[in-house]
Amino acid sequence: MGERHESHLDHVFNALCDPTRRAILARLTDADARVTDIAGDFPISLNSISKHIRMLERAGLLRRSIVGRDHMLSLNAGPLSEAQAWIENYRRFWEGRLAALDAYVTRKNRNRR
Amino acid sequence: MGERHESHLDHVFNALCDPTRRAILARLTDADARVTDIAGDFPISLNSISKHIRMLERAGLLRRSIVGRDHMLSLNAGPLSEAQAWIENYRRFWEGRLAALDAYVTRKNRNRR
DNA sequence: GTGACGTTCACCCATATGGGTGAATATAGG
DNA sequence: CCTATATTCACCCATATGGGTGAACGTCAC
Structure with missing residues (x-):
């Protein structure tokens, strides 16, 4: 229950979960298209495509x-x-960790010598 | 049906859909933690947190x-x-579109003068 | 007007999700 | 050995998803 609030970011990530929807976006990078045009590129029904489009x-x-x-x-x-x-x-956090690891290894090597 | 294949990217985007899971990741940027520690930061049950962690x-x-x-x-x-x-x-595609629009407007303005 | 085309609406079905509870399991510590 | 703590397992429930089908609605074209 409870008023899930549904932030916009939720919807965006949710839209990207599905490979069909990602493929639809890729398809539209090429050129604009009608619902039927897009449906023609996929092995699923027109109705299912229509639903994916609504989520996008x-x-x-x-x-x-x-x-x-x-x-x-x-x-x-x-x-x-x-x-x-x-x-x-x-990503910045991640690179920070890698940098820290790198520094650690470097330091260790220096001490070894 | 189906054999949904479930690529890794699906799982990543899926994990990011939920605000609780995003908050868990944010929490771990601060410091490592046990399951119980994390559960303490949220108003939901330990079991639910455990499930979120499994998805992450x-x-x-x-x-x-x-x-x-x-x-x-x-x-x-x-x-x-x-x-x-x-x-x-x-993003690159999108910036390309904006750049094209910008060029169009610029060109139009130049012609206007 | 009538028929074909383009989309959506209203359903059905199976599965996944997000939440809960209570029991089982495993380890720590007297 | 016994108890408290840390997690998970096995369920229950409501809702959302991803797929399907058939009908309705709107618009074009003759």
């Missing part, structure tokens, strides 16, 4: 412009910067 | 060293680089 939209990674009966989709990579910033924080 | 382990983001009855956990940010690399690809 929820994360803000897709823009949809409806023209007539066609829904044109385009990539909107902007929200990824939020996720990237989060990860970047830990 | 599955993603390779945690290391566990069992000493006696204590399980010492330490952050292992290494696998994040894979996720970061994936995102980085799209």
Whole structure:
């Protein structure tokens, strides 16, 4: 229960969990496309693709412009910067650890000599 | 069905979906900790924390060293680089789009004058 | 208007998740 | 040996996901 609050970052990471959704984003790097166009590239049903697209939209990674009966989709990579910033924080931590290990090994070698 | 294959990247992004798990990683940036220590920082049960930790382990983001009855956990940010690399690809795409838009606006302004 | 096309809606099903509880297991320490 | 502590295991429950199907809705094209 409880009002899971559902931050935007949750949605972004959640959208990236699924390989099909990542592939959809990759597909849209190439060119904008309709829902049916995208569905044609995958072995699953049009309806399932439609649901994946809705989740990508929820994360803000897709823009949809409806023209007539066609829904044109385009990539909107902007929200990824939020996720990237989060990860970047830990990359620095990680590099710090590696640097510390490196310093340790160097020190040890120096003492050995 | 299916044999979902479950690539490593899936697990990493999946681990990052949940705010509690992200908070656990943040907690471990500060210092290594036991399962119980971590559970003390959250309003949910020890068992739930244990499950979150198992998922972080599955993603390779945690290391566990069992000493006696204590399980010492330490952050292992290494696998994040894979996720970061994936995102980085799209950031470059996105910046390319912005640059193109910028060039377009600049060109338009020049023509206006 | 009528039929074909593009998307979504409303369901069904199996599995995973996030939370809980109580019991089992394993080790530390008298 | 016995007890307290640290974790996990085995469940229960509600909800979300990922897949499917068939029907509805909207729009184009004749």
